[in-house]
Amino acid sequence: MQGSRFRDGVRAASPLAIAPVLFGASFGLLAVDAGMSWAGAILMSATTFAGSAQFAAASILDSGGGAAAAIVAAVLLNARYVPLSLSVASIFPGSRKRRLVEAQLIVDESWALAGRTGRFEYAVLIGVGVLFYVLWVGGTALGTVVGDLLDPEAIGLDAAFPALFLALLAPYLRTRRAVATAVAAGAITLVLLPFTPAGVPIVAASLASLIGLRR
Amino acid sequence: MTWLVIAVVGAVTILFKASGPVLLGGRELTPRVSSVVEVLAPAMLAALVVTQTVGGDRELVFDERLAGIAAGALAIRLRAPLLLVMVVAAATAALIRLF
Numbered sequence: 001m002q003g004s005r006f007r008d009g010v011r012a013a014s015p016l017a018i019a020p021v022l023f024g025a026s027f028g029l030l031a032v033d034a035g036m037s038w039a040g041a042i043l044m045s046a047t048t049f050a051g052s053a054q055f056a057a058a059s060i061l062d063s064g065g066g067a068a069a070a071i072v073a074a075v076l077l078n079a080r081y082v083p084l085s086l087s088v089a090s091i092f093p094g095s096r097k098r099r100l101v102e103a104q105l106i107v108d109e110s111w112a113l114a115g116r117t118g119r120f121e122y123a124v125l126i127g128v129g130v131l132f133y134v135l136w137v138g139g140t141a142l143g144t145v146v147g148d149l150l151d152p153e154a155i156g157l158d159a160a161f162p163a164l165f166l167a168l169l170a171p172y173l174r175t176r177r178a179v180a181t182a183v184a185a186g187a188i189t190l191v192l193l194p195f196t197p198a199g200v201p202i203v204a205a206s207l208a209s210l211i212g213l214r215r
Numbered sequence: 216m217t218w219l220v221i222a223v224v225g226a227v228t229i230l231f232k233a234s235g236p237v238l239l240g241g242r243e244l245t246p247r248v249s250s251v252v253e254v255l256a257p258a259m260l261a262a263l264v265v266t267q268t269v270g271g272d273r274e275l276v277f278d279e280r281l282a283g284i285a286a287g288a289l290a291i292r293l294r295a296p297l298l299l300v301m302v303v304a305a306a307t308a309a310l311i312r313l314f
Contacts, residue, residue: 163291186262189265
């Protein structure tokens, strides 16, 4: 049962598999340009495993921005993983140590696909997470050796992901409370985007979930 | 210096991701907490949609992604499966970039 749900996750994600490979390769290339060794680039993909923060850190280093600026930007970008992680806290079984390890498979895509039925499914999160992890780290390794495989923007991948998140948002919008929360979160993000460092708007938008306290 | 960045960012991200399952996991949530957690998913999805559609470097950027997501939204409206929604959005953005 668990095994088949795991495979469901992998199957749901496999058409998306080209993305982590291409973005991973772009990161590998950028990281080496920014002065990381190939081992450093791969280690970062293996431990941080979060595309936007890694790109931000590497491009700041690349433009001579310094370690402190790179760390602050990446940490702010990844702060959204606190609310994401809280939302799926109850689906992780087993010991504390096992939960610590398996929680590392939480990325935007695995988290979003795991909730596609409106209830978070552990096996889907793990299945998608493992697939993306292997391809992200592998793509990074490829990128440090062969450079850019293909420009993700040329094939429109940067438009595919917001559309994916929109498609996954749609089924939640059945209750008035969920609609109000989504609208408020979107508005907070839109207003803050021009004025705050990247990452802050998404974290601030999580406050919209306090609407849940209203009866 | 790059090693410092790799180590600190990696360590902090690992803690962020583990926060929910390690601190809250295996525990019954009170009704007040779970009613907030319930709407956390639509809130975060909406925020991701907005940042990935018009997000730039401390600015709003209106580019081909907008046309892509508009086409994607139409596909969602017509009950297209997930993959088709993504292909429609990507192809729309890519085609506009070609011309």
